Amino acid sequence: MRLSDFLSYPSIVIQCHDNPDADAIASGWGLYLYFKEKNIPVRFIYGGRFKLQKSNLMLMISRYDIPIEYVTELNAPPLLITVDCQYGEGNVQKFEAENIAVIDHHRVSQTLPPMNDVRSNLGSCSTLVWHLLAKEGIDANTDTDLATALYYGLLTDTNGFAELSHPMDRDLRDELKVRRSDISLFRNSNLSFNELKIAGEALIRSEQFSDYKYGLIETKPCDPNILGIISDMFLEVDTVTSCLVYSILEFGVKISVRSCTIEVNANELAGYITEGIGSGGGHMDKAGGFIDRKSLDELGIGYNAESIHDFMHSKMEEYFTSTEIIYVKDYKGDLSPYPKFNKKSMHCGYVDPKAMNLTGIGVSIRTMEGDIDITLTDSMYIMIGIEGEIYPSSIDHFEKSYIYSDEPYTFPGEYEPTIKESKSGNKISIVDYAKSCISTGKRTVYAQKLNHRIKLFTQWDEEKYYLAKPGDYLVAPIDNPEDVYIVRNEIFATTYEEA
Numbered sequence: 001m002r003l004s005d006f007l008s009y010p011s012i013v014i015q016c017h018d019n020p021d022a023d024a025i026a027s028g029w030g031l032y033l034y035f036k037e038k039n040i041p042v043r044f045i046y047g048g049r050f051k052l053q054k055s056n057l058m059l060m061i062s063r064y065d066i067p068i069e070y071v072t073e074l075n076a077p078p079l080l081i082t083v084d085c086q087y088g089e090g091n092v093q094k095f096e097a098e099n100i101a102v103i104d105h106h107r108v109s110q111t112l113p114p115m116n117d118v119r120s121n122l123g124s125c126s127t128l129v130w131h132l133l134a135k136e137g138i139d140a141n142t143d144t145d146l147a148t149a150l151y152y153g154l155l156t157d158t159n160g161f162a163e164l165s166h167p168m169d170r171d172l173r174d175e176l177k178v179r180r181s182d183i184s185l186f187r188n189s190n191l192s193f194n195e196l197k198i199a200g201e202a203l204i205r206s207e208q209f210s211d212y213k214y215g216l217i218e219t220k221p222c223d224p225n226i227l228g229i230i231s232d233m234f235l236e237v238d239t240v241t242s243c244l245v246y247s248i249l250e251f252g253v254k255i256s257v258r259s260c261t262i263e264v265n266a267n268e269l270a271g272y273i274t275e276g277i278g279s280g281g282g283h284m285d286k287a288g289g290f291i292d293r294k295s296l297d298e299l300g301i302g303y304n305a306e307s308i309h310d311f312m313h314s315k316m317e318e319y320f321t322s323t324e325i326i327y328v329k330d331y332k333g334d335l336s337p338y339p340k341f342n343k344k345s346m347h348c349g350y351v352d353p354k355a356m357n358l359t360g361i362g363v364s365i366r367t368m369e370g371d372i373d374i375t376l377t378d379s380m381y382i383m384i385g386i387e388g389e390i391y392p393s394s395i396d397h398f399e400k401s402y403i404y405s406d407e408p409y410t411f412p413g414e415y416e417p418t419i420k421e422s423k424s425g426n427k428i429s430i431v432d433y434a435k436s437c438i439s440t441g442k443r444t445v446y447a448q449k450l451n452h453r454i455k456l457f458t459q460w461d462e463e464k465y466y467l468a469k470p471g472d473y474l475v476a477p478i479d480n481p482e483d484v485y486i487v488r489n490e491i492f493a494t495t496y497e498e499a
Ligand SMILES: [Mn+2]
Pocket: 023, 024, 084, 105, 123, 124, 125, 157
């Protein structure tokens, strides 16, 4: 779907969710400006029971003359685009329309109309609109007001960038040229005096669970940023190494997660709590998420403080008790009773840094899994795995396990990785320089299909674990049985065959 697909409609209404937040306003405004510039009659509206009043939002709207209108009735327009929300959701007042399109970054909760672009793993809808504008050749940096609004949308939807995880979100943060003084002004009129008191009350009711050193707090309905402020403070407590702070809102539960222990990755814990019932993610130490009310209803969990507290508490207990932790350096297990498999030969990609003129200098490689900071040398290749994951390899090691191939290379992943020169900031696409290679296999392993979760710390990175879920495999080479590693279920099926 492209924005230019909509240019044939005689008029368009853009609608964001009720009780709009900064992301809804910024992303809706981005779309509004696009259609206005194309001379299509366009309106930007929201409905619901309440008119906007939050001071940071009122400031942004008046500074930039954002023409957002509060409406309770609407004549069916030829095209209605819901932005930062999905048509038919509980927090989106339903207006009739001849045609409907959806542009959103939340979890898909409705049957979507054919015209939709929903990217559930983006941190904000502003990121998606920024990307859609760029696809039409529009650089948001030519309008500092819009650039600042989009940046602020992402900032507030990701708890001050703390809960940011997608590389496209990081691109927005790094590339938009914003008016810093405006951001500072909006940020510092974010809380009302009443919300400050909500934070205080929540702290009084905090609980800690000493077995696994985690904490739990419910706050009354408040701005999501307050959850971040509380969880940051909670983590500073000496007996708490991870915590979950949540707030029960009308249409779901907003959560904030923090961790300062390597055994709990906040990003992964937020994903665990929201799996199948919402969405969550972020960083190693800070993450956030949202659970849909509808999903809790479907699980038969009453929508009241007590049942939700019990649910959160049992989810946290289950998280700690159902997971085995393996430190490979101390591993003494034995996988030899399990079946033997051979590694198949696979097509992957590699890039020679010499071809890019990037040897001997510091670069940052932006990938789906995060930014990798590295100095490239002329004795290494950058490898692109079968799912598009990036890792360095020495040419020596490469030539033992791979052969070169003449086939043209096609990138398999969702986000094409880029290399940025740390000094000049120049950005280069890796895929433009990638060539094909084939792994030669010749490796036999024992593999155990797991029925529980494992966190595995490898020898070469003792700070970060790899996670295996039920259905994934714990694998050990037959000639080095203590060097265990994890292979995800889908990858195992395509890369190994029974020996
Ligand atoms: Mn949003």
